[in-house]
Structure formats: C-alpha cells, structure tokens
Amino acid sequence: MTVAAESAADPELVDPGRGGGLREVVRRRYLLRLIVRRELRARYQGSLLGLGWSYVRPAAHFAVFFFVAGIFLRMSEQVEHFPIFMFSALVLVSFFNETLINTTHSVVGNAPLVRKVYLPRELFPVASLLVSCVHLLPGLAIVLTVALVWGWTFSFAAVGSALLGFALTATLGIGLGLICAALHVFYRDTEKVVDITTLFVTWSVPMIYPWTVVRDTAPGWALDLYLANPLVDAVLLFERAFWWPTTSGSAAFPPNLTRDALISLAGAVCLLVLGQLVFARLQRRFAEEL
Amino acid sequence: MTGTPPAVVVDSVTKRFTLRHARSIKDMTVRALRRETLRERFTALDEVSVGIGVGEAVALLGVNGSGKSTLLKIVSGVMPPDSGTVRVRGRIAGLIEVGAGLHPDLSGRENVFLNGAILGMDRAETLRKFDSIVGFAEIGRFLDQPVRFYSSGMFMRLAFSIAVHTDPDVFLIDEVLAVGDPLFRQKCIERLHEYRASGRTMVIVAHDAKLLRQLCTRGVFLEQGRVLWDGDIATATDLLVRKRQERRGTQPAHSRPAEAGR
Numbered sequence: 001m002t003v004a005a006e007s008a009a010d011p012e013l014v015d016p017g018r019g020g021g022l023r024e025v026v027r028r029r030y031l032l033r034l035i036v037r038r039e040l041r042a043r044y045q046g047s048l049l050g051l052g053w054s055y056v057r058p059a060a061h062f063a064v065f066f067f068v069a070g071i072f073l074r075m076s077e078q079v080e081h082f083p084i085f086m087f088s089a090l091v092l093v094s095f096f097n098e099t100l101i102n103t104t105h106s107v108v109g110n111a112p113l114v115r116k117v118y119l120p121r122e123l124f125p126v127a128s129l130l131v132s133c134v135h136l137l138p139g140l141a142i143v144l145t146v147a148l149v150w151g152w153t154f155s156f157a158a159v160g161s162a163l164l165g166f167a168l169t170a171t172l173g174i175g176l177g178l179i180c181a182a183l184h185v186f187y188r189d190t191e192k193v194v195d196i197t198t199l200f201v202t203w204s205v206p207m208i209y210p211w212t213v214v215r216d217t218a219p220g221w222a223l224d225l226y227l228a229n230p231l232v233d234a235v236l237l238f239e240r241a242f243w244w245p246t247t248s249g250s251a252a253f254p255p256n257l258t259r260d261a262l263i264s265l266a267g268a269v270c271l272l273v274l275g276q277l278v279f280a281r282l283q284r285r286f287a288e289e290l
Numbered sequence: 291m292t293g294t295p296p297a298v299v300v301d302s303v304t305k306r307f308t309l310r311h312a313r314s315i316k317d318m319t320v321r322a323l324r325r326e327t328l329r330e331r332f333t334a335l336d337e338v339s340v341g342i343g344v345g346e347a348v349a350l351l352g353v354n355g356s357g358k359s360t361l362l363k364i365v366s367g368v369m370p371p372d373s374g375t376v377r378v379r380g381r382i383a384g385l386i387e388v389g390a391g392l393h394p395d396l397s398g399r400e401n402v403f404l405n406g407a408i409l410g411m412d413r414a415e416t417l418r419k420f421d422s423i424v425g426f427a428e429i430g431r432f433l434d435q436p437v438r439f440y441s442s443g444m445f446m447r448l449a450f451s452i453a454v455h456t457d458p459d460v461f462l463i464d465e466v467l468a469v470g471d472p473l474f475r476q477k478c479i480e481r482l483h484e485y486r487a488s489g490r491t492m493v494i495v496a497h498d499a500k501l502l503r504q505l506c507t508r509g510v511f512l513e514q515g516r517v518l519w520d521g522d523i524a525t526a527t528d529l530l531v532r533k534r535q536e537r538r539g540t541q542p543a544h545s546r547p548a549e550a551g552r
Contacts, residue, residue: 013299013377016367031407038393038404045395045436116390117408118367287369288307 017118017284021276024120031119035127040134054135058094058142062087069208079210080247084146088242089207089235091139095132096169096231097198102128103177104184104194111290121283122276125181129174143242150246158241164261165237171268172230178275182282185289205235212252227254230264237261294343296379297460297491298365303374305335305360305515334360336515337374344379344459347492349502349523351530352512353537358495361512362462365493380459383409392449394438398429401437402452409456419455426481427451428474443471454481461485464495479505499527 025032044050065086069075076082106124107114114121144152152158184190204226206214214226226232236257244251254260309330312318321328334357342348350358363369364376366384391405402423406416424433427447432440440448454461463482482505486492496502502509502523509526511519513533519526 010295010377010379012379013296014379016365016376016378016382017370028407030412034404034407038396038400041400042393042395112390113408114368116363116368117384119408284370287363 020120021280022122022126025122025126028120028123032123032127032130035123036130036134039127039131043131055138055142058087058090058139061090061094065090065208073208075208080251081150081243084143084150084246085210085239085243086208087139087146088143088238089205091136091143092165092169092235092238093202093205093207093231094139095136096173096234097201098135099129099132099170099173100177100180100194100198101191102132103174104180104191106177107181107286108184108188108290114286115290121286122178122279125174125177125279129170129177132173133170147242147246152242152245155245158245161237161258162241164258164265165234165241168230168234168237168261168265168268171265171272172234175268175272175275178272178279182279182286185282185286201231204229205232206239207235210251211236211254227260230261230268233257233261233264294345296341296377297344297346298340298342298379298493299375299377300338300340300361300365301375301377302337302339303335303361303364303371303376304333304337305357305364305369305371307332307334333515335364335371338512338515338517339374340510340517340520342491342493344491345486345489346508347486347494347506349506349509349526350493350495350512351502351509351526352518353530353533355514356512357515358512359464362464362493362495365460366462378460381410381456382460382462383453383456383458384462384464392437392445395436397436398424398427398433398440398448401448405449405452406456409453409458411456423451423455426455426477443474447474450478454478454485458490460491460493462493465497499530503527 020027040051044053047053049056062083066083070082070086075086079085103125106128107121110124113119114124180190180194211226211232215223218226236253240253240257244253309332310328311326311330312321312328318328338357338361340348340361350361352358360369362384364371365378366382367376367378368384391408392401393404396404402420403413403416406419406423407413411419427444427450429440429444429448432444437445437448461482479501482492486505492505494502494506506523508521509519509523510517511526511529519529
C-alpha cells in the first residue's frame with residue numbers, strides 16, 4: 001500500500017496505543033493526581049467519618065493486637081514500650097497490605113475506562129499506591145507523636161531507617177501490585193491469593209513478637225529464611241527508627257540490617273522492573289478481557 | 291485523497307478474539323471430558339486497510355458484529371491489533387461510549403477536570419474552556435451535584451460537551467448520537483458540522499443512515515471483518531439499508547457470537 005509506505009516515513013503519525021509504561025505515568029502526573037483525588041473522594045462518599053476511617057482501622061487493629069499479644073500473652077513485659085514497637089510495625093504492614101490489595105483491584109475496578117479510553121494503564125496501580133501513601137500518613141503521625149512522648153529524638157540514623165523501610169515496602173508493593181493487577185484481569189483467583197498473602201505478611205514479620213523469639217526458638221536456617229523476607233527488614237527498620245530510640249537501647253537488631261535492607265531494595269527494584277514488563281505485556285489484552 | 295496528508299492509517303489490520311467457554315478448572319474438565327472445545331477463535335477484523343486523510347469525515351457502517359466498533363477501538367489505541375499497523379496523527383478523542391470517564395460519585399465540576407485530563411487536556415486548558423463546556427452541556431445548577439443524580443440526558447450532554455471541547459485532531463464517535471433529547475442531538479450535530487468545517491478529521495459509527503449521509507462524505511462498509519465497500523457515503527448507506535432488510539428477511543433472530551468486541 002502506498003499510503004502505508006508514506007506513513008512509515010512520516011514522524012507525526014504515531015501508534016495510538018504506544019505504551020510508555022511508568023515513564024508515561026510520570027508524564028501525565030496531572031491526570032494521576034486527579035485520579036488519586038477521585039479515589040479518595042469516592043471511597044468516603046456518603047460516609048460520616050470520611051477520611052477518619054483511616055484512623056479507626058489502625059486503631060482497632062492496634063487495640064486487638066495490644067490486648068491479645070501485649071497483655072494476655074505478656075509481650076509488654078518482654079518488650080520495652082511494646083505499644084510503639086507494635087504500632088510502628090503495624091502502620092508499615094497495613095500500608096503494604098493495603099497497597100497490594102488495592103493495586104490488585106485497580107485495573108478491574110476501572111474497567112469502563114480501560115475498555116473505552118486509551119490511557120497508560122499503569123496509572124491505576126500507581127494511583128492505588130499513592131492512595132495507600134495518603135492513608136499511611138495519619139498512622140505515621142500517631143507513631144511519631146507517641147514516640148516523642150516517650151522521649152524520641154531526631155537522628156539521621158532514625159530518619160534514614162524510616163525512609164529506607166518505606167522505600168523498600170513501597171517498591172515491593174507496586175512491583176507485586178503491577179503483576180497482581182494484570183493477573184487479576186485474567187484470573188479472578190488473584191484476589192483470593194492476595195488476601196491469603198496479606199495474612200501471611202501480617203504474622204511473618206516481627207510485629208507482635210520481637211525477631212529474637214525466632215532466633216532463640218528456630219534452627220539457624222529457619223532464621224535465615226525468616227530474615228530473608230524483605231518485609232521483615234522493612235519492619236525492623238521502622239522499629240529501629242521509631243521504637244528503638246525510645247528504649248534503653250538494649251534490644252538487638254540482626255547484624256548488617258542496613259546492608260541486608262539495601263540488598264532487598266535492589267531486589268525490589270528488580271521486581272518492579274519485572275512487574276512493569278509483565279504488566280506491559282498483559283495490558284495489550286486488557287480491553288478485550290474486561 | 292492525493293494531496294491531503296493521512297490522519298489515520300490502518301494497514302492490513304487483523305484482530306481475533308478468543309471466546310473462552312470455560313473459566314474454572316471444573317468447567318474445563320467437564321468440557322474436556324465431553325470433548326467440547328475450550329475456546330473458540332473469532333476473527334473480528336480480517337486484513338482491514340483504510341487510509342483516512344486529514345479533514346475527512348468517514349462513517350463506519352455494517353450490521354451488528356461486523357467489526358466496526360472493534361476497528362474504532364483499534365484506531366483509538368484501546369486495543370492493539372494482532373497483526374498489521376495503525377498510525378494516527380495528533381490528538382485523538384473518542385466518544386467510544388458515552389461517559390466512560392465520568393465518575394458517578396464526583397460532581398459535574400470535578401468530572402469536567404477529570405474527564406478533560408483523561409482526554410488529554412491539562413489544567414490550564416480545562417480552566418480556559420470550563421465555562422464553554424458547562425454552557426454547552428446545559429447542566430446549570432447541577433454543576434456541583436454528584437453526577438449520579440443526573441438524568442441520562444444530562445449525563446450524556448456533559449460527556450459529549452467535554453469530548454468536543456478537547457479539540458481533537460481526530461474525533462472518534464461510536465453510537466453516541468443515538469441517545470439524548472432531540473434538541474441536544476441537533477446541537478451536537480451542528481457542532482460536528484462546525485467541527486468538520488474547521489478541517490479536522492472525524493470517524494463515526496452509527497446506525498442512522500440519514501444522519502450519516504448528512505455528516506459524512508465517505509462510508510466504509512464492513513461485513514464480517516472485511517471491507518465490503520469504501521467510497522461515497524450514499525452507496526454505503528444504501529448497502530446498509532439493503533443488508534438490514536436481508537437480515538430481517540432471513541433470520542429468526544439468531545445471534546452471532548460477535549458482540550465480543552462490545
């Protein structure tokens with residue numbers, strides 16, 4: 001065809017569905033911001049408490065874990081300032097779980113748009129991540145307030161630990177989230193798997209027990225396996241950031257925590273790249289599957 | 291068409307859909323035991339080539355399931371073709387289905403910004419056109435109400451108004467003129483005429499032969515995913531009317547598996 005031959009040479013003619021992936025999302029950040037705002041607005045539409053729910057949920061979690069683990073199982077006697085120990089871990093775990101669950105639903109939840117308008121589809125998982133970040137803020141504010149009351153003082157080590165822990169969790173969350181979001185379009189089993197995963201995540205990190213319990217009761221290889229979980233690194237970092245400075249400092253952290261966390265972060269970045277590749281490949285069939 | 295640069299080039303595009311009969315492991319096993327097929331391939335578009343020049347107004351016609359909506363979706367970029375290429379020039383806006391980007395829980399005002407951004411407008415552009423969009427949509431004091439309280443006519447008007455205000459270089463319209471009250475419909479058609487007169491490109495899918503004859507100069511008639519006719523609009527619409535009559539004559543309403551494209 002002559003028209004086709006001509007068009008190949010014309011630089012202004014472009015492929016209408018040219019992906020672009022996460023880079024395209026950055027370029028359309030104005031739209032991203034509006035989508036995040038929409039998610040936040042729509043979620044609390046018609047509810048009396050509104051964004052207040054993002055305080056209630058962690059508070060309820062906190063109460064349950066505090067009474068069961070802290071009081072009945074007597075963790076409070078073993079761990080100094082147990083409430084802040086637990087809560088600093090809880091906000092991070094909730095952040096991860098929420099990110100994973102919401103990103104998984106993000107593409108299916110926006111089916112009308114995905115089906116009818118071309119947009120970089122990565123917008124939806126990324127928007128879910130940002131919504132989770134917004135929900136993380138109240139929790140962090142509470143952790144910090146309580147920590148300050150218990151004598152927390154600023155140090156670069158603490159803030160660095162918190163940032164590293166957050167970066168690790170967020171990267172892991174969006175990397176896995178991209179894969180789950182894409183899979184969920186094809187297999188609705190994904191949400192069940194994700195649901196169960198979040199259960200494991202909640203109990204496999206040192207949140208209502210210190211990691212030393214694992215060290216002292218499990219064989220060496222099990223401890224290595226336990227510590228290989230990047231979320232354990234992230235949670236330990238958060239505890240080192242917010243809880244440890246308020247204690248007498250006698251509690252031990254695994255040796256080389258920072259190094260291990262950095263290695264985990266590198267792994268999480270690899271996962272993110274993989275997630276982007278998987279998503280870009282699968283998104284070509286989103287419109288017909290939905 | 292010589293002389294005008296191409297706005298849309300569709301080059302031997304093929305699109306197949308897979309119809310999965312079984313999704314769960316249980317269904318798959320049952321079907322496998324009965325020796326039934328698990329999936330079926332269905333060709334929605336078969337080596338379709340169409341070139342549309344800048345400033346042309348083209349109608350895509352065909353009976354249900356002929357692949358016209360699929361073609362429009364491929365041009366808009368929502369679906370990639372299985373083989374062949376599609377290339378477009380400039381900004382495309384699609385009214386692929388009315389109000390896909392309108393969120394029921396947000397107010398009309400918020401939706402103007404959100405939907406504008408979805409269709410590629412930035413904040414400054416939306417602000418500049420805001421009054422014109424609201425004026426055209428005639429939603430008046432409902433502007434700050436959540437869109438789900440809108441009547442279907444208002445909903446449609448808002449969606450259409452936002453889409454025409456994005457000033458796309460290529461405007462894709464699918465079946466939107468079928469709804470809405472007659473007055474607004476007339477206004478939309480006028481707007482499309484103006485739009486055409488300004489030298490931009492339009493691709494329309496509709497079932498209303500009279501309307502298409504009014505708006506378009508060229509018709510592309512699709513049948514079972516192939517181009518049957520590509521030329522003047524009168525022949526294409528006549529073809530449509532004839533095919534419809536044939537269908538009505540032969541069929542005891544048997545439904546083709548064709549609406550997979552939706």
